[in-house]
Amino acid sequence: MYCIRCGAKTESIIPLLDNRLRDVCPSCQYIHYVNPNNIVGVIASYEGKVLLCKRNTEPRMNYWTVPAGFMENGETLLEGAQREAMEEVGIQPLPSNLFMIYSVPHISQVHFYFHCKLKDTSTAMGDEINDIMFADYDEVPWDDLAFNSIKVLLKKFFEVGDKKAGNLFFNLSSLD
Numbered sequence: 001m002y003c004i005r006c007g008a009k010t011e012s013i014i015p016l017l018d019n020r021l022r023d024v025c026p027s028c029q030y031i032h033y034v035n036p037n038n039i040v041g042v043i044a045s046y047e048g049k050v051l052l053c054k055r056n057t058e059p060r061m062n063y064w065t066v067p068a069g070f071m072e073n074g075e076t077l078l079e080g081a082q083r084e085a086m087e088e089v090g091i092q093p094l095p096s097n098l099f100m101i102y103s104v105p106h107i108s109q110v111h112f113y114f115h116c117k118l119k120d121t122s123t124a125m126g127d128e129i130n131d132i133m134f135a136d137y138d139e140v141p142w143d144d145l146a147f148n149s150i151k152v153l154l155k156k157f158f159e160v161g162d163k164k165a166g167n168l169f170f171n172l173s174s175l176d
């Protein structure tokens with residue numbers, strides 16, 4: 001690869017005091033660290049039903065998930081979750097509690113989901129979504145969820161219920 005600072009070709013070396021290979025610029029010495037990405041999303045509920053949306057993009061196109069996406073530079077976790085919720089399903093989650101955090105180490109991601117209660121069921125579909133539903137436990141398309149982590153997230157939500165979703169749950173195991 002080429003240095004993002006000066007454009008010189010980088011070398012893969014273990015920098016001094018480090019213990020992993022990094023792409024290091026021999027010209028300006030810049031070290032290109034690659035660290036996990038943050039995924040921010042919302043588990044939005046209305047009268048105990050959860051808002052699910054169907055992915056209109058790969059991977060896992062046409063499978064169900066909750067509004068979520070990559071956090072951007074310069075925003076907080078909550079701002080990122082609110083932005084994704086607005087972009088994907090047109091809802092404006094109020095400041096709310098962080099509901100679950102978990103790691104997906106095999107793709108180097110950390111996920112943060114906020115719980116928010118909606119005042120009504122009005123939504124607006126963004127380009128990355130092709131269907132929206134509000135589901136209670138029995139209505140969730142459990143076999144058509146996009147990721148195993150979404151299954152864990154939804155199971156936990158229905159386990160604790162709408163009212164106690166203000167509690168925070170850490171899932172310290174690896175999810176996929």
Ligand SMILES: [Zn+2]
Binds near residue numbers: 006007
């Ligand atoms: Zn450089």
